[in-house]
Amino acid sequence: MIKETVFNKETLISVIKEKYGIDITEIKKLDRGSANLYSLNNDTYILKEFQSKYTKDEIDKEIMIINHLKKDDLLVPEYITTINKEYSFIYKEKIITMQKFIDGYTMGSNTANYDQMIESARELGGIVKSLESLEIELPINDVSSWYSIETINESIEKHKVLLDKITKEDYPQIFKDLEDKICMLEYAKSNINFEEMKNLTSMNTHGDYSVLQFIYKNGEIKAIIDFVSACRMPIVWEVIRSYSYIDSEAKDGKIDINNLVNYVKEFIKYIKLNKYDIKYMSYLYLIQLLSSTFGYKQYIADNSKTRLLEFAFFRTRLCKYLFDNAELIASNLEKEISEEIDNSGI
Numbered sequence: 001m002i003k004e005t006v007f008n009k010e011t012l013i014s015v016i017k018e019k020y021g022i023d024i025t026e027i028k029k030l031d032r033g034s035a036n037l038y039s040l041n042n043d044t045y046i047l048k049e050f051q052s053k054y055t056k057d058e059i060d061k062e063i064m065i066i067n068h069l070k071k072d073d074l075l076v077p078e079y080i081t082t083i084n085k086e087y088s089f090i091y092k093e094k095i096i097t098m099q100k101f102i103d104g105y106t107m108g109s110n111t112a113n114y115d116q117m118i119e120s121a122r123e124l125g126g127i128v129k130s131l132e133s134l135e136i137e138l139p140i141n142d143v144s145s146w147y148s149i150e151t152i153n154e155s156i157e158k159h160k161v162l163l164d165k166i167t168k169e170d171y172p173q174i175f176k177d178l179e180d181k182i183c184m185l186e187y188a189k190s191n192i193n194f195e196e197m198k199n200l201t202s203m204n205t206h207g208d209y210s211v212l213q214f215i216y217k218n219g220e221i222k223a224i225i226d227f228v229s230a231c232r233m234p235i236v237w238e239v240i241r242s243y244s245y246i247d248s249e250a251k252d253g254k255i256d257i258n259n260l261v262n263y264v265k266e267f268i269k270y271i272k273l274n275k276y277d278i279k280y281m282s283y284l285y286l287i288q289l290l291s292s293t294f295g296y297k298q299y300i301a302d303n304s305k306t307r308l309l310e311f312a313f314f315r316t317r318l319c320k321y322l323f324d325n326a327e328l329i330a331s332n333l334e335k336e337i338s339e340e341i342d343n344s345g346i
Contacts, residue, residue, distance in 0.1 A: 005036045005049060006092040012038065015091055016047065019082045020098060032106075043101045045080065050095040054228070056088055059095045062228045063087040064136060072130040075123060075223050077102060104215040104222045110251035112211060114259070119221055120246050121239075121263045124209055125270030127224070128235060131204035138204050141233035147194050147287045155291035156185050162293055165300055174296055174309075177316045184323050185290050192283055199276040200234035200284065207231045209238050210245040236281040237288065239267055244285070244318060253317025257329055261336045268340050275341050278333045282326035289319045 007015070013024045022045070030037040036049035050059060066076045067087075079087050080098045088097045112120070131138075145151050159178045168175040206213070207229030215223045243263045249256035264273075264281075295312025298305045322329075334341070 006094050007036075007038075007049065012047070015096075016040070016098070019084075019089055019096075020080060021083050039101060040098075043103065046099050046101050048097045048099070050097075052094065054095055056090060056095050058228060059088045059097060061136065062230065063097070065131070065134065065138075065227045065230050068134055069127060069130050069227075072126070074126055074130055075221055076227075077223055077225060102215050102223045102225075104217040107211055107214065107216055109211060109245045110248050112246045112248060116219065116221075117243070117247050117259065117263060118266050120211065120214070120242060121266035122269075123221060123224060124206070124238065124242060125267045127209070128203050128205050128238075129270040131230075134204055137232075139231045140202075141207065141231040143234055143237065143284070143288070144198065146291060147188075147192070147197055147284065149189055149194070151291065152185050152189050152287070156182055158293050159185075162296055162300060171300070173313070174300070177313070178296065181290050181316065181319065184286075184319060187323075188283075188287055188290065192287070196276055197280050197284065199274065200236065200280060201272075201274055201277050202232050203235040203271065204232050205230065205235055205238045207233070207238075209242045211242075212245065234277075234284060235271065236273065236277045237284050239264060240281050240285045250318075253314055253319075254321050255318075255325070255329065257325070257332050260329065261332055264333060265337060268337060273337075273341060275334070278337070278341060279330050281333070282322050282329045286319060286322040286326055289315050289322070 009027060012027060016022055016024050022041075024040050026041050028039040028043075030039055030046075035051060038047040038049075039045075040047055063079055066079065069076045070078065078100045080100065081087055082089055088095050090096070107116075159182050163175065163178050163182075166175060206224070206227055208226060209224075213224055213226050214221050215225065240260070243260050244250050244255065247256060247259050247263075249259055292315070295305075295308040295310075295315070299309040299312070
């Protein structure tokens, strides 16, 4: 996909000289992510040209978060300031930043080994612990809307709308998945205690933490990137979601409960959880996944979106596993970490 850019080679060299006082001798366009990325001077710097949807305030806040984490020795990028000591600037209505090049590689979902899985839990714990002392307020992701009766009813209707657009004969797997998700949503309305879920622990966090945001070197995380979604939210959602994307044992949508328990054990070395976090971790993730039509909606509108459809199939398999095993997951977690659970004031 061709990404629209405000730069050509000459303007890029000129703007960097003006803003940073750096002479650019080599430019290499990187085909990675949704932003425009340029490797400069034989992988010395990375210039990032953000999509138009982002504002300077959003990017500056992300960099402020990253700089805060860097003070606590977390594995995050290092930004370069302009001559005017700014971490970002606007050029032709696009936000531009520059950082030191991170030498490494990315990994796909559910390809990590056990040690890499535990490393992910450890780094998430360190990030959340560090963000407790963040001096700025992060936006609140009010996930209580995910598990209200009203929202679940809306989600059921969204799935029914998609069902009305297809036939069982033409889209057999999609049709079955949408029907199954509606049944699970109907069950959730009557059998999950949404009032108790209000006691979930909300904390500052990355907001989109997963293996897809890690840069590796020699099999270990070298940097964690993309904090633009940082927010305050029930932290166990970030825990179980990040586990489900990194553990190779979960690649077919079937959680390895022992691995999840060990993932949570590593995380709580940094952050205290309460009994409701443990009890409803799986249910929170289940309801969020059930409520989404992402992947199915895009494929029904455009049958070329096969990768999005495969992602939707994976998430529905995960829904079905969580639906059948949420109580078992909660009981195993409670049994294994009962001494570390915070029951004060509950």
